[in-house]
Amino acid sequence: MNNDTKKLVWEPPFIQPHRMGEINKFGRARLHDNSKSSVYGVSVVELLRRFGSPLFVTSEKQIRTNLRNTKKAFERRYGSVVHGWSYKTNYISAVCNIMHQEGSWAEVVSAFEYEKARALGVPASKIIFNGPNKPKFILERAIAEGAQIHVDHLDELQLIESIAKDQDKVVAVVLRLNFDTGYTEPWSRFGFNIESGQAHQATKMIALSSHLNLTGLHSHIGTFILEPRAYAEQVRIMCKFMRELESNEDFCIDTIDIGGGFASQNALQSVYLPPEQVVPPINEYADAICTALLEGTQYRRQIGRELPRLIFESGRAIIDDAQSLICTVVGTKRLLDGRRAAILDAGTNLLFTAYWYNHQVHTTKASEGTVADTVLYGPLCMNIDVMRHSVQLPPLSQGDNLVFSPVGAYNNTQWMQFIEYRPNVVLVHENGECSVIRMCEDLSVMMQQDRLPEHLSMPFPDTSAMARMINSGTIARRS
Amino acid sequence: MEELLSRTGGKVPSRERLSQLAVSETGFIFDPQTGQSFSVNPTGLVVLDLLKRGSTLDVASSSLADRCGTPAEIASSSVEAFILQLGRYL
């Protein structure tokens, strides 16, 4: 250590005790340099200069490619297939319209989502209306306009029937089912249960009504399903139910909706192996589903009936890797246990899914210094605002940028407006141009919905005036 | 270092204690008194080496500031924090 002339990279001096049982210098070694100076072909520096930090960047090309590949996987195997774009996954208008331009219908689950789809210009006949809460006013509109309604519970079925009577219509309904596939925990809170007979009871009600017609069956077995055989079992159970229905009642089922839930290349915190090893390719899902569906509908071909239309509502698998989040380091720390920490200008307020997923984190320039375990915190004054509890990164300094990916699913819809403005969301067009598709918030957006009663219009009103108001009884005296 | 002790009230290791440590060029440190081992980062290694060889706090700080091209005040407050950290472990 006598070589005093050698230049050193500055870092506060630090000593770290070894803890036995967790020592492996290469254990979580990341690759030599995984920095990433551009996202979707556009320079990070340029993007931040134009649109500020933090910033969501969306790729039109990636969305279209993902959607085409997924649809092709099903069409090749089954034929008549409709993709319903699950609005709740990402309902930024431009994202929805890319999906619609590719032929996807809108799959909506609330009055707001229904109104949004209509406002974007989606015809009601291409809206799948799902979800447990459909208030009367929106059901009336959806029925009048001819949307495809998926029924969740008996009260809703009765409401639909009474609206149908009022409008003097026969309404085609799709029944949402739940059942045990043996692979995933059944989501028994949605739809009608097959094993308990609820589903049969509902079909009886529909059969007895002169204003209802059952035309489809729907179920959704869960989210981030890593086992394609779960879908095969789902389809088998649905087809069996359909066959019983068609032989006992005068129904003709023209729609089988298998919901979504295909996994994306994201690392769920509870899964040990990395996503590239556990997430099946889309073809494996399509294979399992279409093989089971072709088998289960064999009987219809024998009696000369057409095959039902297959609807899938894949959200995450289409959009997740088509969006990244760029953010900036606002400060760094050493935690008491010796780990490095950085505070970022984006937290779980923007990346809500950081609670369940370990998103990939890339630096944006090659950096010197040893890679070490680092904690990434968001900007919120909330202890749970952690973007990554543990990630191997080179030393970070204020002003450095990080890219989180994939973030396209459920963040632009579940993000929350807590103490911070939400940032710009931009789209990289197919030709490489960039434009804002959702403006960042500012004070006027935040205060737009507030209303101040007259007597609260001033935060610190003139005290003598206040005294007069108290004496005259305009304001109650505090007890 | 005694001055640091009276100012912060923290535990500051004596020079004798520091000289017991087996310090290798790779930043591996072994404390023969407790059997505990540590890793020290390159700047910490420079400071520890200087202190073991008898440098004062001020000399260690300024020589670290020189080697890294860091403002003297930042180096000196970081070195103090480092010594207090050593005090917690030794």
Added chain:
Amino acid sequence: MKATRHKGKSWQNYKVAVTGINARAENPGPGCAVARCIQEHPQFKGSIIGLGYDALDAGLYARHLCNNSYLIPYPSEGEEALLYRLSQIHRAEGLDAIIPCLDSELQNFARLKSELQLMGISMLIPTRDQFNLRAKNHLSTFCESIDVHAPESKALSNPSFFESCEKEGWKYPLIVKGLFYDAYVVHSAFEAKTVFAKLVSTWGYPVLVQKLVIGDELNLAAVGDGKGNMLGAVTMRKKALTEKGKAWAGVSIVDEGLTKVAERIVAGLNWRGPLEVEVIKGYDGKIYLIEINPRFPSWIYLSHAVGRNLPVAVLKLLSGVAELELSEPTSGTFFIRHAQELIVTLPEFETVLTEGRLAPQMVQDQIIRSA
């Protein structure tokens, strides 16, 4: 990296890397036993490189087993990180073969098979499909397809199952297992849920629950040639168990029923590489398949003792030797597992800690001293 460097090289001179060299007394990995089988084979003149996951993996310092050793990235880091590290090690060592010994790392190695082959490193391991078919959560389906009994089992993602399972015919005690490792016998819903949470935090979802079958626990180790043939089975009956249910003592036996079941498994999967078949021979005389492990067991040294050195058989297969020279299966050879202390010097520990390897000159010293 010389792609064809080892072509024609005889297995006796191989440089073989072995993983799973952790050797905690209550639940050792198989790596040290595999290394020992190879080192003690009279014709082996090559060397063994230990690949560890933690500075306390004993094999890293056990020079009579591993001539040199390195730390490698955890399996959860994925194959790219592994390839990068293996390339570094290969540049320093020039490996001919790798014998992966842990379940959780096998997918990584399977996905790197052709890259490693191009670098001149061969492995006798199953394909991803073979690996998946025998996975714990697919096992019952596979058993049906080859007409082998298996205790009823179920994949769980919600511990509420344990509250109501007795009504559905799942009577306690039950066995609760992690996706890769660990199995616990539980006697109540409370215990089951505690174990469930522990397994999820280590191995993630799903967690498997299996009905308990009463009988003798038999284990068989063998090698599949990838063409449907099973080579050199060695069968062991556990005589005493550690707290974790691992063999503490065992004895070699010959059980034709089990051998036939194992043959059906190897043929049914076209299994390529080492495997361990764990069964219970029920008091009803039936054989129930509990698990198929895609690697050698930690008791594999018994194979050397009974004249059927299976790790060496793998090396022979990799180098294209047709004659494996395995003796007839024999019964009555016992083993008792014992723990002993390995001495590690401060410089050895330091290089493993700071550089993730043993320093080559120290390895040299050691060889000179022991010569």
